[in-house]
Amino acid sequence: MIRAIRRGAAAIREAGEKYLLKFPSESKEEYSRRLKSSPWRPEFMDSLQTLSAKPFTKEVKLAEDATPAFEDIAQNIDGQGNNLHVFAKDVFEGAVSMGAHGILVDFPTGTGAVTLAQERAQGVRPYWVPINADDILEVTTEQRGASRVVTYLRIKESRIEKTGFEQRRVPLIREIEPGAFRVWREEKRADKTEWVLDSEGAMTLDEVPFVFFATADKEGDQYVRPPLLDLADIQIELYNALSKKEQTFTIAASPMLTANGMAAPDDDSAIETGPGRVLYAPGGEGVNASWDYIQPNAANLKEIREDIREIIEDMRRIGMQPMTQKSGNTPALAFQFDGEKSFTVLQSWALGLKDALEQAFVFTAKWMKSEGQAPSVMVHTDFAVGLYGAQEVNALLEARKEAQISQETFWDEMQRRGVLGPQFDREAEKERLAIENPPFDPEGQLDPVVA
Known part of the structure; x- marks a missing residue:
């Protein structure tokens, strides 16, 4: 649900009845029209971006005592041109929305370099790979002394293969354990789908260089309840409420005509409602025929608007958006309290991000066979400043x-x-x-x- 919400209105509408409820007697055509016309307000994404941006009002960077080698890696942390600040922001937003995000510290294989000097001469260096929470299939850990280390990792990947002018995304699964890795490719046969070995290789580290960054309590080694799951539920509630509002306002703008005391057309079709329809009420002897309109009461329209406004206010309060004083019926102190609470939660998440980034640099140092200590990372956590x-x-x-x-x-x-x-x-x-x-x-x- 959260992944669909993050993709936006098109993904939500494509899911159809999964997120927009269908009325019991609603025809397929009527539901299709209502689905296409239902408004979408991205309140969840607004809250997510507001929360996720806070730790990045100041640059995420290495401490001043970091060595030039680590500084160079931080400027292109993923090997694709993104620096540590940009990479950390994507990881943090993924963890806030989905409850967790992974960092795999990988190292190029098959370079032919044997010694550390050869690796440095060729410019071979470790790089970080972000792993979405729903791409993590299995994580196994074990206790080694005072540390909990990852001993097995299985993740989803994909690769684009080109044939002529056509491109095809091939699903892959990567397995990593101390000493080795394997990549499996999906192949569809005539009657079934099989996973065949695509590639394999050696890994020199004695543990899997994977960091699991969670923004909520873990269940086992990999399961986390997303902290904004309730907010996502309210987003779907708002979506359905807006759909009803759109339907009601459409009927109000195009009221149905009634023909009282007149015979209905000679057919056995079911009674249909909506704009451009006529409802017949056949009358008997002595009943005067008349025409009239049926439309919602104006007071009902106001109630619908108020209900939607309250849903949005709830979303913004729960999403910790109103972090400053607010005029109106709600006391300003209540909104300040919500803001302080959000900053406390955000601070714990930001500190968790700092720990995750520093652990990733520990793995980076192991790949580099660095004699120096892994650097500390500076992440902004002073969120309470400016609350008032x-x-x-x-x-x-x-x-x-x-x-x-x-x-x-x-x-x-x-x-x-x-x-x-x-x-x-x-x-x-x-x-x-x-x-x-x-x-x-x-x-x-x-x-x-x-x-």
């Missing part, structure tokens, strides 16, 4: 005015909130302030230039 908006800045200004905090502390806090940009240079600022605010000279004896 302008109130925080005003409080800092007042504290500085009353000399309750130093100038240096004031600058630090303003930089944390993004009020002062990354180009701010405090040493240069001190020189400017000295020029604009010369020392106080009550006797008037100092030379103006010196002052």
Whole structure:
């Protein structure tokens, strides 16, 4: 469901009755029309992107003591031109939406290099591969001393094969265990589908270089309940509510005509409702014929709009979007509390990402046979800053005015909130302030230039 929601309106409509309920007596043609006209509002994706963007308002980078070799790898972490920041953002968004994401630290095989010097001369280096949660088929771990290590991994992959002008995606399954890997290819026979061995090779590490990053509690080695699953359910609820609204407003805009006291056409067809239809109510002796319209009550339309508005508000509250004060019936304190709660959850996720990235660098160091220690990764986790908006800045200004905090502390806090940009240079600022605010000279004896 979450994967379909992330793909958008086309994927949801393609799923048909799986996500848009069909009325018991609704014809296939009527349902098809309603399916095509049902609105889609991507509230789930809006919340997901808002949550996922928070740790990346500042660059994800290596600590200052990282070696040049690791810095070079971080600039092209996946071998496809993406740096550590971009790669980490995709991993984090995948883990927030699906509950987990994997990082496989792979190494090229078949290069012919025998020694470390030969590998470096050829530019051979490890690279990271992101693995979606629903592509992880099996993970097996075991306890080795104080560490839990992966001893078996089975994942889904694919490969594009070209024949003439046609391209075909071939499903693959990769198995990895200490000492070896195998790739299986799907082949469809006349009567069945088989998996045949496509390639295999050796792996020198004594464990599978795989990092499983989860944003919720794990069940076993690989199963996780997505933290936004309830939000996804409400997204489908909103989709169905919008469909009903569209249907009701369509009928309201094109009311049905009734023919009271008139005979219906001579056919045995079922009574149909909707725009452009006529309902006949045959009358007896003494009944005056009349024409009239049937349409929804205006009060019902208002209730439908209010219901949809409440669903959207619930989604935004549960999705932790309203992180600032809100006017209206809901107390601002309640929304601030939701914001603080979301930041607490986000902080734990961001710290988990930091651990996952650092573990991936441990595997990278093993592949590189590096003598130095794997580098630390800097991930932004100071989310509570700015929760109360302008109130925080005003409080800092007042504290500085009353000399309750130093100038240096004031600058630090303003930089944390993004009020002062990354180009701010405090040493240069001190020189400017000295020029604009010369020392106080009550006797008037100092030379103006010196002052």
